[in-house]
Amino acid sequence: MMYESILFSTDGAIATMKLNRPEKLNAFGGPMRDEILDALANIAADQGIRVLVVTGEGRGFSAGGDIHHLKYLRENKDEKGFRSILAKGQQITRTMRSLSKPVIAAVNGPCAGAGFSFALGCDIRIASEAATFGPTFALMGLHPDWGGSWFLPKLVGSAKACELVFTGSMISASEARRIGLVNRVVPPADLMPQVMELAAKIAKNPPGVLRLAKESIYRSLSSDLETAFARESAVQLECFHSEDFLEGVTAFTEKRKPQFKGR
Numbered sequence: 001m002m003y004e005s006i007l008f009s010t011d012g013a014i015a016t017m018k019l020n021r022p023e024k025l026n027a028f029g030g031p032m033r034d035e036i037l038d039a040l041a042n043i044a045a046d047q048g049i050r051v052l053v054v055t056g057e058g059r060g061f062s063a064g065g066d067i068h069h070l071k072y073l074r075e076n077k078d079e080k081g082f083r084s085i086l087a088k089g090q091q092i093t094r095t096m097r098s099l100s101k102p103v104i105a106a107v108n109g110p111c112a113g114a115g116f117s118f119a120l121g122c123d124i125r126i127a128s129e130a131a132t133f134g135p136t137f138a139l140m141g142l143h144p145d146w147g148g149s150w151f152l153p154k155l156v157g158s159a160k161a162c163e164l165v166f167t168g169s170m171i172s173a174s175e176a177r178r179i180g181l182v183n184r185v186v187p188p189a190d191l192m193p194q195v196m197e198l199a200a201k202i203a204k205n206p207p208g209v210l211r212l213a214k215e216s217i218y219r220s221l222s223s224d225l226e227t228a229f230a231r232e233s234a235v236q237l238e239c240f241h242s243e244d245f246l247e248g249v250t251a252f253t254e255k256r257k258p259q260f261k262g263r
Contacts, residue, residue, distance in 0.1 A: 003020075003031075003035040003038075003039070004030065004031050004035065005019070005020055005021055005029075005030050005031050005032035005035050006018060006019055006020050006032060006035045006036060006039060007020045007057065008039050010048075010049060011196075012200075012203070013048060013049060013050040013051065013203040014049070014050070014051050014052075014053060014196065014199045014200065014203055015043050015046075015049045015051070015052045015053070016052075016053045016054075016055070017036070017039055017052060017053070017054045017055075018054075018055050018056065018057050019032065019054070019055070019056045019057060019061070019062055020057045021057075022056075022057045022058025022059070022060070023058075024063065024066060025056075025058070025059075025060035025062065025063035025109075025110055026056040026057065026058070026060050026061065026062040026063065026115065027062065027063045027064060027065060027066040027067070027115075028062065028064065028065055028066060028085075028089070028114055028115070028118075029065075029066030029068075029069050030066075033085065033088040033089065033092065034088065036092050037088065037091060037092060037095065040092070040095045040096065040099065041095075043099065043101065044095070044099055044100070044101075047207075047262065049101060050101055050102075050202070050203040050207050050210065051101055051102050051103075051104065051199040051202050051203045052099070052101055052102070052103045052104070053103075053104050053105075053106055053195055053196070053199055054103065054104070054105050054106070054118075054122060055105070055106035055107070055108055055192070055195075056107075056108055056109065056115075058109075059108070059109045059110075059130075060108070060109040060110045060111075060115075061105070061107045061108055061109055061110060061111040061115055061119065061131065062110075062111060062112070062113075062114070062115025062118060062119075063110055063112050063113065063115055064112050064113020064114040064115045064116065064136065065085070065113055065114050067140070070082075070140070073085075086145055089114055089117075089118075089145055089146040090145070090146065090147065092118065092121070092146065093117070093118070093121040093146050093147045094147075096121045096122060097121060097218060100207070100210070100211035100214070101207070101210065101211070102123045102124065102202055102210055102214060103121075103122040103123050103124070104122060104123065104124045104125075104126065104195055104198065104199055104202075105118075105119045105122035105124070105125045105126070106126055106128075106191055106192060106195040107119055107125055107126065107127040107128065107131040107133070107173075107182065108128045108130065108131060108188070108191055109128065109130055109131055109132070110131070110132050110170075111131060111132065111133045111134075112132075112133070112134050112135075112136045112170065113134075113135070113136045113137055113140075114145060114146050114148075116133055116134060116135050116136070116148060117135070117144060117145060117146035117147055117148030117151065118146055119133075120146075120147070120148055120151035120152060120155065120181075121146065121147055121151065123214065124183050124198070125181065125182040125183055126182065126183055126184055126185075126186065126191065126194060126195050126198070127173040127176060127177070127182040127184070127185045127186070127191075128173065128185070128186065128187070128188045128191040129173055129174075129185055129186070129187055129188060130173070130188050131173040131176070131182075131185075132170045132171065132172060132173065133170065133171050133173070133176045133181060133182075134164065134168065134169055134170035134171060135148055135152065135164055135165050135168065136168045136170065137165070137168065138165065138166065138167070138168040139168040144165060149161075149165070152164065152165070154221060155179075155180055155181055156179045156180055156181055160179055173185045204260070205260065206239075206242070206244035206245075206248070206260040206262065207260075207262045208238075208239065208242055208244060208262060209239060209244070212235040212238065212239070216228070216231055216232070216235065219231065242263065243261060243263040244258075244260045244261065244262065244263060247259065247260060247261070248260070
C-alpha cells in the first residue's frame with residue numbers, strides 16, 4: 001500500500017505503520033488521518049497480520065495536530081472542518097482499540113497533544129530514551145481529544161492526569177516509565193529491534209487468543225469480577241474447541257514449539 005503521509009510495510013505477521021511528515025514532527029495534517037484509517041481497515045481484513053507496530057519517521061513520534069491548519073480553521077470559523085478532524089481522530093482510536101490484533105507504539109521522540117493520545121490508544125508503549133510525552137492541549141487553548149482524557153487517568157491515576165493536563169507539561173521517558181505511562185524505556189538504537197522482538201514473540205501466539213484476551217482486558221475496565229468470570233468461561237470454551245488449543249497441548253507434551261494456524 002502506497003501512501004503520502006504514512007509508510008506501511010509488513011514482515012511476516014508483523015505490520016509497521018510509520019507516520020511520515022518528519023518536517024512537521026509527524027503532526028496530523030493533510031491526508032494522514034484518512035491514510036491511517038485506510039491502513040487500519042486493511043490490517044483488520046488481513047488474516048496474515050497478527051501484530052501492528054506504529055512509530056514515527058525522523059526524530060519525532062508525533063507533535064499532535066498541525067497548528068497551522070488548526071489556526072486556519074479557527075480564523076475561518078470552520079466548525080465543520082474542525083468537527084471532521086475530531087471525528088477522524090476518534091475513529092482512529094476506536095479502530096485501534098477494536099482491532100483484533102495487538103498494537104505496539106514505538107515512541108522514538110516527542111509525543112505530544114493528539115500524538116500523545118494516539119500513543120495512549122495503543123495496547124503497549126515502548127519508548128526511546130529520547131522520547132518525551134505530554135498532553136499539551138491547554139497550551140493551545142484546547143481540551144484533550146482522541147480519547148486522551150479517558151486513557152490517561154486509567155494509566156497514571158486521576159491526580160497525575162490532572163497535573164499533566166492542567167499544566168500541559170512534557171515529561172521525560174524515564175518519568176513516563178515511573179508513572180506507568182510506558183512499558184519500558186530503551187536506548188534509541190535499541191528501540192525498533194526490541195519492539196520487533198516483542199512483536200515477533202506476540203505474533204507466535206494464536207490470533208484467536210490475542211483477539212479474545214484484548215477484548216477481555218478492555219472490557220474489564222468497566223465490569224465487575226462476576227462479569228469477568230462469565231466471559232472467561234465463554235471464551236475459554238471457544239478456545240477449547242480450537243485447533244490451536246489442541247496444537248498447544250500436543251506440542252507441550254511432545255516437547256516442541258507449537259505451530260499455531262489461527263484455527
